[in-house]
Amino acid sequence: MTATGIEISGLRHAIRGTEILAPATLTIPAGRITALIGPNGAGKSTLSRLIARIEPPPAGTVAVNGLDVATTRTGRLARELAFLGQHTTLASRLRVRELVAFGRWPHCHGRPGPEDHAAVARALDDFDLAPLAGRFLDTLSGGQAQRAHLAMAVAQQTPWLILDEPLNNLDLAHARALMAHLARLRDGGGSILVVLHDLNFAAAWADNVVAMKAGRVIAEGPPAAVLTEDRLSALYDTEIRVGSHGGRPLVLHHL
Amino acid sequence: MRPRTALVIALLLALAVALWLFQGLGPGNTRFVLGLRAAKLAALALVAASVGMATVLFQTVAQNRILTPAIMGFDALYLLIQSLAVATLGTVGFAMLPAGAKFAAETLLMTAVAVALFGALLGRAAPDAIGRTILTGVVLGILFRSGATLVARMLDPNAHAVVQAASFADFGRPAAGTLGWAAAVALPAMALALALGPGFDLLALGRERAVPLGLPHRAMVLITLALVALLTAVSTALVGPVAFFGLIVAGLAHALAPGARHRVLLLTAAALAATLLIGGQWAFERLLGLRATLSVVIECAGGIFFLALLLKGRIR
Numbered sequence: 130m131t132a133t134g135i136e137i138s139g140l141r142h143a144i145r146g147t148e149i150l151a152p153a154t155l156t157i158p159a160g161r162i163t164a165l166i167g168p169n170g171a172g173k174s175t176l177s178r179l180i181a182r183i184e185p186p187p188a189g190t191v192a193v194n195g196l197d198v199a200t201t202r203t204g205r206l207a208r209e210l211a212f213l214g215q216h217t218t219l220a221s222r223l224r225v226r227e228l229v230a231f232g233r234w235p236h237c238h239g240r241p242g243p244e245d246h247a248a249v250a251r252a253l254d255d256f257d258l259a260p261l262a263g264r265f266l267d268t269l270s271g272g273q274a275q276r277a278h279l280a281m282a283v284a285q286q287t288p289w290l291i292l293d294e295p296l297n298n299l300d301l302a303h304a305r306a307l308m309a310h311l312a313r314l315r316d317g318g319g320s321i322l323v324v325l326h327d328l329n330f331a332a333a334w335a336d337n338v339v340a341m342k343a344g345r346v347i348a349e350g351p352p353a354a355v356l357t358e359d360r361l362s363a364l365y366d367t368e369i370r371v372g373s374h375g376g377r378p379l380v381l382h383h384l
Numbered sequence: 385m386r387p388r389t390a391l392v393i394a395l396l397l398a399l400a401v402a403l404w405l406f407q408g409l410g411p412g413n414t415r416f417v418l419g420l421r422a423a424k425l426a427a428l429a430l431v432a433a434s435v436g437m438a439t440v441l442f443q444t445v446a447q448n449r450i451l452t453p454a455i456m457g458f459d460a461l462y463l464l465i466q467s468l469a470v471a472t473l474g475t476v477g478f479a480m481l482p483a484g485a486k487f488a489a490e491t492l493l494m495t496a497v498a499v500a501l502f503g504a505l506l507g508r509a510a511p512d513a514i515g516r517t518i519l520t521g522v523v524l525g526i527l528f529r530s531g532a533t534l535v536a537r538m539l540d541p542n543a544h545a546v547v548q549a550a551s552f553a554d555f556g557r558p559a560a561g562t563l564g565w566a567a568a569v570a571l572p573a574m575a576l577a578l579a580l581g582p583g584f585d586l587l588a589l590g591r592e593r594a595v596p597l598g599l600p601h602r603a604m605v606l607i608t609l610a611l612v613a614l615l616t617a618v619s620t621a622l623v624g625p626v627a628f629f630g631l632i633v634a635g636l637a638h639a640l641a642p643g644a645r646h647r648v649l650l651l652t653a654a655a656l657a658a659t660l661l662i663g664g665q666w667a668f669e670r671l672l673g674l675r676a677t678l679s680v681v682i683e684c685a686g687g688i689f690f691l692a693l694l695l696k697g698r699i700r
Contacts, residue, residue, distance in 0.1 A: 181595070181596055182595060182596075183591065183592055183595055183596070203595065203598050203599065203600050203601075204598040204600075205598075206598065207596060207597055207598025208598070210596070211596055212595075212596035213596075214592045216590070216592050219589065219590070221444075221585075221588040221589065221643070222638075222642055222643045223643050224643055227643060231585075231586070231589065231593070231597060232597070234586060234597045234598065235597055235598045238582065239582030239585070265642075265643065281593075282596075285596075285597070
């Protein structure tokens with residue numbers, strides 16, 4: 130299977146007549162970190178959930194590396210893309226190691242082999258979870274639980290990783306470690322789509338930025354082209370100044 | 385679950401079965417008495433395993449630990465179908481129906497209705513689907529129960545008595561005629577539930593996690609609901625509705641095997657249910673000489689357990 134990226138064409142979504150996502154046509158390139166930014170209600174989560182087939186099949190088509198998500202078997206897609214959404218409450222009582230091991234399901238269907246155990250152990254290490262591996266998830270803090278979920282998605286070892294606001298609840302050390310981990314995955318040939326609220330994480334780590342507002346994609350390109358004063362001020366309807374650090378934009382949104 | 389816990393449950397179950405079969409066995413007519421006891425034992429075990437497994441499965445698909453098929457009106461639906469059958473066919477027509485065909489038709493109808501009603505609710509992605517399901521289920525339960533009562537009121541007293549007999553749990557006299565048919569439905573359903581065990585583990589994670597991991601979520605929800613409906617039909621047909629029994633059993637199974645896989649949970653719930661039901665019925669029949677009814681005690685204990693769950697805030 131060649132990594133051709135995520136091709137979105139004519140994709141739209143509406144809830145009871147309210148348009149959440151205007152018809153969108155977009156290609157998210159493979160082998161890159163693509164950051165999805167925009168104000169609240171822009172449709173970022175909806176777009177990522179539609180790509181990951183969490184919402185019912187929409188109007189329009191989405192193809193991930195050439196696989197149409199509406200028609201491809203869900204078990205096949207689970208080996209092509211991993212998704213982590215924002216809802217991290219769990220009804221079942223699980224230990225951290227058990228949750229991460231679920232990430233291997235698409236490969237082993239509940240019968241883990243040595244390769245699966247190794248992948249789980251590596252994911253636990255990557256997210257500093259080894260000391261917590263035996264703890265039940267309901268005894269963890271929000272950030273620790275978020276890391277456990279991230280480890281599960283990463284353990285799935287799919288060509289595509291789609292994360293909806295993965296920095297939620299993470300402290301600054303773990304937030305930076307996550308972005309560095311995503312960069313390592315990209316350098317190993319992986320493709321990542323990540324919804325980010327903190328523009329500086331997008332500026333520092335993304336190769337490609339997609340800006341959305343009111344259900345529409347309004348800008349797309351490398352960080353230096355999208356994260357400009359004019360564009361960001363228009364995107365968020367407030368004046369935003371942009372500096373520069375180490376050759377990348379530095380968004381001074383807090384000033 | 386620790387091996388010791390499993391061993392204790394297995395020993396208790398064996399003890400209950402042994403007491404049921406062999407306690408107070410006189411010298412004469414051993415074969416006749418044993419045969420009688422074995423038939424009743426089979427019915428009780430079938431009911432227990434059905435209720436236990438149905439409740440565990442339903443709690444998994446509903447993502448909630450205090451819901452049971454009974455609270456959601458599954459058994460009330462069965463009673464409504466019974467009442468309607470008596471109302472349309474008359475007492476004689478109802479009694480004349482061949483037990484097997486009647487049971488098969490009722491089970492099929494109930495499964496279809498349950499899958500249609502709850503499948504539409506639970507198969508969706510909406511984040512509030514669970515809350516809506518609980519409310520809808522409780523309202524539907526009331527609707528089915530009131531419907532059954534309404535139909536019963538319109539019947540003549542004789543017909544009403546027939547419906548009434550089917551409307552209260554009676555562990556003492558399991559409906560013997562349907563035992564074979566009930567087993568023919570329940571045993572394959574249980575086997576399928578165990579075969580699908582790892583899928584239920586995934587289902588328990590919720591749609592947002594299960595779908596990216598490759599679970600055909602909607603199909604799995606519908607299969608689970610069909611299994612719950614079949615198993616509930618079996619237990620209701622044999623002994624009548626049991627409201628809180630499943631709640632006790634599923635709660636105990638989750639407590640004794642925290643975080644266990646569904647195969648273990650299902651077997652634990654079935655074994656616990658059989659132990660409680662067989663042991664309890666033995667105590668009430670032989671020790672207390674039928675001066676009290678097991679169903680009342682079970683419902684009372686289950687009600688208290690339900691309140692305890694509510695007060696502990698385990699509603700999720």
